[in-house]
Amino acid sequence: MPEPSVLLLVGAGHAHLHLLAEAGSLRAAGHDVHLLAPATFAYSGVASATAAGALPPGSGTLDVAGLAGRTGVRHHVARLVSVDLPGHRVLTSDGVWLAWDVLSVNIGSVASADGLVVDPDVLRVKPLEQLAALAERVREAAPRGARVTVVGGGPSGLELAGHLSVLPGVASVLLLEAGPVVGGALPQGARRRVRRLLADRAVVVRTGVAVTEVRCGHVLTRDGEVLDHDVVVLATGLVAPPLVAATGLGGPQGVPVRATLQHRDHDEVYAAGDCADFLPGRLPRIGVHGVRQGPVLLASLLARSQGEALPAYRPQRHALQVLDLGGGAGLAARGRWWWQGASALRLKRVIDRRWLAAYRP
Ligand SMILES: Cc1cc2nc3c(=O)[nH]c(=O)nc-3n(C[C@H](O)[C@H](O)[C@H](O)COP(=O)(O)OP(=O)(O)OC[C@H]3O[C@@H](n4cnc5c(N)ncnc54)[C@H](O)[C@@H]3O)c2cc1C
Incomplete structure (x- = not known):
């Protein structure tokens, strides 16, 4: 039986939440899954509403520690501060070095x-x-x-x-x-x-x-x-966190990744969501890309353990965007199509509730 390879997920962004939920299949494919991230995740879809008190505080909070616990992922509750790429290890904010065989970064934007x-x-x-x-x-x-x-x-x-x-x-x-x-x-x-x-x-x-x-x-x-x-x-x-350049993972635009979400120069390093600089074509910093990259990242990690060809992320040309403008007003837009009204906001609430429910017990 070969040694399981250590898969270290840094940040519990949208793509990594999907991997946490699917940790069982990663383990079955030979990955020993570790997570370095804060204990909770804040969902941006309801952020304006909760910040302004239109929704109760915590409406968009996910219990990352609970999810990791339920799916058997070893969770180090801290933040990334430094990366030793040649040594295959990262330094955490509480002073611990964590080793990895495969590293995936999903730390969002600022x-x-x-x-x-x-x-x-x-x-x-x-x-x-x-x-x-x-x-x-x-x-x-x-x-x-x-x-x-x-x-x-x-x-x-x-x-x-x-x-x-x-x-x-x-x-x-x-x-x-x-x-x-x-x-x-x-x-x-x-x-x-x-x-x-x-x-x-x-x-x-x-x-x-x-x-x-x-x-x-x-x-x-x-x-x-x-x-x-x-x-x-x-x-x-929104821009990639300055940490990306400071750690040597990338530059001001983020971690440079190919269509496979692998680092331009390191096959064993992945990045997804806002912190990634998608080299085939720059992507807007919206949550939908992080969400849609989750299944691609999962398929890639499963394929690499079988020595199979890795899938590529193909972004939609136009993504649906729904703005919550307060007072019950929403505005939905996709490409040149748009509509404004209470029904747009209702649609947004349904999409947001469904997405959040997928990661709650
Ligand atoms: C007010 C507001 C409203 C928005 N509304 C929408 C919307 O309705 N729809 C939409 O598509 N997009 C929206 N966006 C954009 C959306 O927030 C981002 O595109 C999306 O969050 C990016 O997802 P991500 O998974 O890359 O990162 P994030 O969702 O930011 O997740 C990254 C995670 O990594 C963690 N992290 C950060 N640094 C470290 C570190 N050093 N070590 C470990 N973990 C770390 C963070 O705590 C966070 O939990 C909105 C943005 C804002 C500011």
Whole structure:
């Protein structure tokens, strides 16, 4: 009987949650499965709603330690801090070296602060655990009513501006975007509809505003304008964690992977989700890729233990995206097709509930 090969999963992102659930088949194929990750996972699909108090706290929390326990995966509850690629080992945040034969990395992304000066206490959309403090910050600024600024008009900035506009205790919402439009990836009609919805709720949307400094009490623009607020959220897009470059696993775009999700230079290293730089064509940082890469990663790990050809990840050209704009309003878009209304949000809640239920006891 050959020695089982040690498969070390770093981060319990979407793709790795699938591997945890399927750990039995990995073990049967000769993998000794280990996980290095925090004890819980926060799901972004409901993050804006929970941050603004529209859904109860914990609605998007998964018990990773419980899942690993149920499926017999050895879970080291800590974070990755360093990688020794030639030595096939990683260093954990509690000072332990873990060895591996096959390494897979799924550690997500962080809010981009590229070219910005940002106070350390400023809320960022990621990590999501930080964003969860939003409603609390608004409450602290009440009773006079909080003036809130959202920096960045992408999907998460739009969701947050929408939720904040109906949150009690918020006096005003200002949404700042450097580009010419908000929701740049949405079809034109959908963009117009979101602008109208935000305008109806008295959200002030300003485009073409290049922010250079994000401070706890104000933002500074390139034109020298100072805009005051009580609470600010940085929603300037998602980038690979700086840890990827610091550990030598990749660069600022993430861990470079081929279509097989294997590292460009190391067959025994995989990466999935937002932390991966998918070399066949850059992917938007949306959860759907992490979700769909899970089964490909699983098939690859099973195939490699049998010496079979490895499958490739083929991204969909257009993925369904549903924004939760607060106050019961949703907006669904896929390619040039879109619709806005309560039914879009109901669809989102069904998709989110089903996905979360797959990893709960
Ligand atoms: C407010 C908001 C709303 C969003 N809504 C949607 C949406 O509705 N639909 C959609 O498709 N996308 C959405 N996104 C984008 C989505 O969050 C990401 O694309 C998705 O989470 C990426 O999945 P992932 O599996 O790569 O990483 P993640 O889901 O971020 O998971 C990575 C995991 O790795 C862990 N980790 C991080 N660092 C380490 C470390 N050093 N060591 C060990 N573990 C580590 C983290 O704790 C985390 O649990 C949203 C983003 C934001 C900010």
